[in-house]
Amino acid sequence: MGVQRPKPIADQVYDILRQRIRDRKYPPGGRMPAESDLAQTLGVSRATVRTVLARLSNEGFVIRRQGDGTYVNERIQDVDTRYGGLWDFSRLIRASGYTPTIAVDSIIERPPRPIEQEALQISEHINVISMLRLFRADDKPAIWAHNLIPAHLISLAAADVRGDMPIHQLFRSYCECEISYAITDVEATVMTEDLKRAFAHPIGFPLIKLREVFFSKENDPLVFGQSYFDHSVLKLRMVQAWG
Amino acid sequence: MGVQRPKPIADQVYDILRQRIRDRKYPPGGRMPAESDLAQTLGVSRATVRTVLARLSNEGFVIRRQGDGTYVNERIQDVDTRYGGLWDFSRLIRASGYTPTIAVDSIIERPPRPIEQEALQISEHINVISMLRLFRADDKPAIWAHNLIPAHLISLAAADVRGDMPIHQLFRSYCECEISYAITDVEATVMTEDLKRAFAHPIGFPLIKLREVFFSKENDPLVFGQSYFDHSVLKLRMVQAWG
DNA sequence: TAGTGGTCTAGACCACCCT
DNA sequence: GGGTGGTCTAGACCACTAC
Numbered sequence: 001m002g003v004q005r006p007k008p009i010a011d012q013v014y015d016i017l018r019q020r021i022r023d024r025k026y027p028p029g030g031r032m033p034a035e036s037d038l039a040q041t042l043g044v045s046r047a048t049v050r051t052v053l054a055r056l057s058n059e060g061f062v063i064r065r066q067g068d069g070t071y072v073n074e075r076i077q078d079v080d081t082r083y084g085g086l087w088d089f090s091r092l093i094r095a096s097g098y099t100p101t102i103a104v105d106s107i108i109e110r111p112p113r114p115i116e117q118e119a120l121q122i123s124e125h126i127n128v129i130s131m132l133r134l135f136r137a138d139d140k141p142a143i144w145a146h147n148l149i150p151a152h153l154i155s156l157a158a159a160d161v162r163g164d165m166p167i168h169q170l171f172r173s174y175c176e177c178e179i180s181y182a183i184t185d186v187e188a189t190v191m192t193e194d195l196k197r198a199f200a201h202p203i204g205f206p207l208i209k210l211r212e213v214f215f216s217k218e219n220d221p222l223v224f225g226q227s228y229f230d231h232s233v234l235k236l237r238m239v240q241a242w243g
Numbered sequence: 244m245g246v247q248r249p250k251p252i253a254d255q256v257y258d259i260l261r262q263r264i265r266d267r268k269y270p271p272g273g274r275m276p277a278e279s280d281l282a283q284t285l286g287v288s289r290a291t292v293r294t295v296l297a298r299l300s301n302e303g304f305v306i307r308r309q310g311d312g313t314y315v316n317e318r319i320q321d322v323d324t325r326y327g328g329l330w331d332f333s334r335l336i337r338a339s340g341y342t343p344t345i346a347v348d349s350i351i352e353r354p355p356r357p358i359e360q361e362a363l364q365i366s367e368h369i370n371v372i373s374m375l376r377l378f379r380a381d382d383k384p385a386i387w388a389h390n391l392i393p394a395h396l397i398s399l400a401a402a403d404v405r406g407d408m409p410i411h412q413l414f415r416s417y418c419e420c421e422i423s424y425a426i427t428d429v430e431a432t433v434m435t436e437d438l439k440r441a442f443a444h445p446i447g448f449p450l451i452k453l454r455e456v457f458f459s460k461e462n463d464p465l466v467f468g469q470s471y472f473d474h475s476v477l478k479l480r481m482v483q484a485w486g
Numbered sequence: 487t488a489g490t491g492g493t494c495t496a497g498a499c500c501a502c503c504c505t
Numbered sequence: 506g507g508g509t510g511g512t513c514t515a516g517a518c519c520a521c522t523a524c
Contacts, residue, residue, distance in 0.1 A: 035490080063462060067521030067522030069490060069491080070490090179485070183303075183481075188450050188452075188474060204447055206449055208429060219317070238427045242424065291495080293511085307510065308510075309509070310509055310511095312509060488524085489522090491521080495516085498512100499511100499513085501512095502509080505506090
């Protein structure tokens with residue numbers, strides 16, 4: 001019994017406040033309790049409360065005004081601004097109000113192409129696991145994702161890899177590595193013949209292309225991803241906050 | 244004389260460490276001094292040092308490993324990952340290693356179009372200042388930016404607005420408001436006849452389109468921007484870190 | 487003037503990695 | 506075991522806003 005610290009206190013406080021905002025216990029546009037009140041009510045120090053409020057402010061969920069108070073931002077409700085919004089496509093779809101489904105097109109092990117060798121910094125003799133998947137939002141094709149993982153990082157044969165889990169969970173499950181950060185290049189492209197297997201749009205229709213490389217804490221490349229994003233189905237929305 | 248606190252200590256520490264990383268005083272991939280050492284050397288508390296390191300870690304400049312140390316991330320050197328990378332186009336160009344120049348196409352005051360009314364949440368009777376600008380990277384057209392500002396927010400006539408400063412500086416100069424956060428929609432589009440005044444690409448060439456709305460601390464819309472981004476000239480690169 | 491958020495400190499204890 | 510980052514506390518003082 002007792003306290004049970006499955007998570008850091010700050011994370012627990014974050015979940016509580018985030019939930020209260022979602023439940024409109026702190027109504028949109030309204031003022032939240034003072035930091036010191038929250039600290040006392042929740043039984044934590046003010047520093048911990050401030051850590052959490054800083055995070056909520058960075059994500060745009062609250063606006064803080066010195067000498068005044070902390071307010072719930074009514075403009076940010078349906079936006080998933082948490083870090084990682086650009087790599088967990090299922091959550092991105094769900095946060096946009098749709099039901100995600102994943103269709104695995106193929107999962108095979110093969111030698112890497114030159115561009116993949118460079119991105120993953122491996123030699124031609126190291127095989128990669130190539131995974132082609134289509135993410136749908138309410139059955140409408142939204143994202144066509146091609147992910148490549150050095151085969152030696154995964155303790156499974158390609159045939160046994162489950163394609164229906166997000167990349168970071170896949171890594172936690174199948175190898176000891178954990179994703180630490182990602183570098184993403186955002187590009188624009190258009191429908192080609194190749195993409196007809198994913199989208200029904202005509203040739204020349206504009207699509208967003210995301211080129212992502214994920215790295216471990218040891219700074220080794222873990223995954224190389226090239227994803228085609230149909231923003232007519234799903235908004236690619238981001239929040240930037242300063243303060 | 245004396246201490247002179249033009250900036251918070253944490254910001255000063257940030258600048259110092261950022262500079263040492265840039266100068267390779269802390270070499271790429273190398274380990275930085277321990278938090279307690281930094282605190283003692285710089286004459287600040289460990290909490291302050293940790294605030295700064297957390298920020299550097301979020302921006303991807305350093306990687307922290309519990310029980311081990313804090314390391315300079317050699318993969319993030321040319322990336323401007325600071326908050327606001329998506330709105331200060333001049334800095335974005337400079338951070339990519341090019342020299343930015345701004346060509347002002349037009350600055351006029353006029354009634355708002357419906358789509359602009361909605362984005363800025365103003366009535367049709369409130370004029371907007373419309374600003375069309377072309378950002379070049381080493382003389383190559385990189386970004387075609389259309390910004391709209393409610394005229395009543397600016398204490399100047401449209402003709403007197405200087406187009407060569409970034410939006411946030413413009414607001415600090417010409418009105419009391421300050422930009423607090425922004426919501427950005429990333430889209431893909433293609434060259435049209437209209438865009439020929441900006442780019443030399445053929446019709447159908449893919450471009451990134453950024454739809455941005457900037458808000459004040461009071462949560463009022465300040466600027467509506469629609470920008471066309473040529474990623475064949477300038478990479479739109481982002482870093483996401485979790486830890 | 488009272489109350490709010492903003493900044494900073496000093497110090498405790500824990501979890502983890504290395505050797 | 507010794508050192509590192511991770512977490513959390515208690516409390517001080519400042520800057521600002523609303524009344």
